[in-house]
Amino acid sequence: MASRTPRKSNQAMLGHKIIVGIDYGTTFTGASYVSTTGSDIKDDIVIGTWPGPSRDSETVFKAPSRIAYPLDNPLNRTIRWGFQVEPGMTTYSWTKLLLDRNTALGEFDDPTLEGASKTGILQLPCGKSAVGVVGDFLKEVRTHVLKMIEKQITKEVLGITPIEYWFTVPAIWSDQAKAQTKTATQRAGFAYNIERPNDQIFMVTEPEAAAIAALNKTATDGLGASFKPGDGVLVCDCGGGTVDITTYLINKVEPLLAFEELCTGIGGKCGSTAIDRNLYRLMSRRFGKAFDMLPAKKKGPGSEFMRKFEIVKKDFGFNIEEDKIYELPLNIRAGKVKSEYFDDEERLVLLSSNDIRQLFDPVVDQVIGLVRKQMDDAEDAESGIINRIILVGGFGDSEYLREKMEKAFFGITITVPDNPQTAIVKGAALRGLWGLQVTTKRCRRHYGFKWSIPFRQRIDREKNAHIDEFTRKKMVGGIMKWMISKGEKYTENHTHTVDYTQVYHSGSSMIIKFVLFSSDSNEAPERVEHTSIKKVGTISVDITDIDFNLFEKKLIDGVLSYQAKFSVKVIFGAQDGVLKFETTSQGKVVGKTTIDFTNTKYY
Incomplete structure (x- = not known):
């Protein structure tokens, strides 16, 4: 030993x-x-x-x-x-x-x-x-x-x-x-x-983790379903809360599988829990306050009611019978509810096959809509042809979803790996073991800052004009400086740098702030007021150690002021999965750069 x-x-x-x-x-x-x-x-x-x-x-x-x-x-x-x-x-x-x-x-x-x-x-x-x-x-x-x-x-x-x-x-x-x-x-x-x-x-x-597991397994199985260079593979990750779709182009299979993103991925918050929420709405319509007033422990995730419904969801799609009745245990005072909806003696909610179908269909239709849009995007970008769809995630194992997908995308091979629930977690570990396999990715949105440029006659509006307090030139503000564009290819730790000039008045705060914006629009908007532009967060930079004497200076309203120049670098695709920032001035990294994200609750 x-x-x-x-x-x-x-x-x-x-x-x-x-x-x-x-x-x-x-x-x-x-x-x-x-x-x-x-x-x-x-x-x-x-x-x-x-x-x-x-x-x-x-x-x-x-x-x-x-x-x-x-x-x-x-x-x-x-x-x-x-x-x-x-x-x-x-x-x-x-x-x-x-x-x-x-x-x-x-x-x-x-x-x-x-x-x-x-x-x-x-x-x-x-x-x-x-x-x-x-x-x-x-x-x-x-x-x-x-x-x-x-x-x-x-x-x-x-x-x-x-x-x-x-x-x-x-x-x-x-x-x-x-x-x-x-x-x-x-x-x-x-x-x-x-x-x-x-x-x-x-x-x-x-979806990247799922692709690593699913593509590698299929490529090495030798079951006749292996991939070849040039194949376009759409990975549809259908989870509990979200559906994520990313399409990959197979670059090579040997000696190691390598692939790149074919077009900008899409997704939505329309996973299998949306079916649960549809069930709650149906119960509320049929039973009213008798259901609504039940505590979450009796109707929420983990309750006997929902544990039974989970079994129903997994089973639905196999040998669907029009007259099949599904029973869910729920002890409520149903009152004058139709007997077709509730067994008062056994305390069971009764759902027909058609009821279950109506719970599934809105969610399945959203998934199909996402897949169809991704295929259209790939075609519009002339990136390649999608000839394979792989369903992964817990909801990806749904037989009902698979059958509906096959009808919607006739002629395209649709496969579900063994135990699709574990594909993502296996792929995550393999990502760490094997290193980068997605050679290039596509940015999912535009990122940039707003700044001022010289005023353009007959283009810019006077209401957006101002006089630069340092140079005294006529400028127009609110113009977007996009660092990276939606759909643009990038590799791991890809960086973009933007030069930034800001007037600093003596005695002001030593924390300078830049606002980072994003836009999901396909075309990058020019002005910050565009409805698609969202504030990602505020980047704060500590400039305590800067030597301001190296900047151009002048008196503005009696205050010694400097034309401070910075370079803000944003790192996309970092391994730890979050945006990283670095600010330099005078040839060296300036202080500590952090970001405070915008906080607006939507649900």
Whole structure:
């Protein structure tokens, strides 16, 4: 035994690492891990044991993304999470969606999302933020993941082996939501941890992770469904809260698979939880206040009512019978409700096949609409032909969705990998193991700053004109300086720099601020007032250490003023998944650059 430990220690010192992929989803969370000594997708181990009495079998690859606090459940002395949460407990679910509630609902977002908080579903504990609740949940996940890895390699070896955590995030998410996700992971102890100072956090988008797993597996299976260079593959990640679509062009298959984004990806907040919200609306119409006034623990995620509905959702699509009746247990005072809707003796809600179809169809139609738009975008860009669709994610396993997709896109091969729920979490770990596989990505929106330029006669309006207080030239403000355009290709750690001039008056604050804007419009707007332009956040730069004597100076209204010149660099595609900034002046990095995101709640 003694001779084996030094070998492991030496291995750790020689750069041996463990890569952990974590897919924190709206409804379920999964994790997988792989050692840097592994080289194949088969070496990627998906954790199949999660604690708690409410799981249906011994092997489950994901745990419910829900948490119950002792304050709300006096019989519990500690936090309960995942399968530890039992029916009847007051729980918090779908919290992931609250990380991106500052983004206005888009064309393909579920319209019922806005009113979901009124039903008691999208709620937060008193005094806690969404970041705090997600952090508490992920802290429990981290403890369990480390325990599972420790069983495989011993506590001693784990203690000296650094871990890279690769978290998946929806590609459609705002930059603020990605930053909040990272903050939650840090609060959970995944990085900056005194006990494990060498652990790191990275991020990968969910469709990219799914593509890495699905494309590599298919390319190496030899089952007749492998890809070839030039193929266009649309990955449709249908999760609980979001649907993310990205299309890839296969560049090469051997010796390693490499692919690039074919066109700008799209998505929407229209995952399988939208079907749940449709169910709540149907129940409200049929049972009124008898249903509406029920506490969340009786009708929300984790309740017996919703656990049974989850089974119905998974089964729907196999041998659909027009006269089949589905039964959901719910103890309510139904009053004078038609017997076709409720079995008063057995306390069962009764739903027909047509009822279930009407719950599914609006959501399925949104998914099909997203896929069709992505295919149109690829055709308009003359980027290539999409000849394969891969469905992944929990909702991607729906037989009803697959059948509807095949009818909508006749002639295109539609495949679903084995256990599509784990494709994303496996791909996240493989992303860390193999390094970059998506050679180039497409920017999902325009990013830039507003600035002033010399006034243009017959083009600019006088109301937008002003006299520059330093140069005394006539200028026009509110003009956008776009750093990177929507659809523009970029690689990892791609940078764009913009030169910025600002008048600094002696005695003013040593913090200079720049506002970063974005636009989802296909054509980049020229002026900041355009309806598509959104404020991403305010970048603050500490200029305390700048030598202002090196700038041009003059007296303005009796105050010594300087024409300060800066270069603001924005880093896109950083491995940790969030926007990074750097400001330079006089040939050196200036102070610390941070961003405060705009805070406007939409649901």
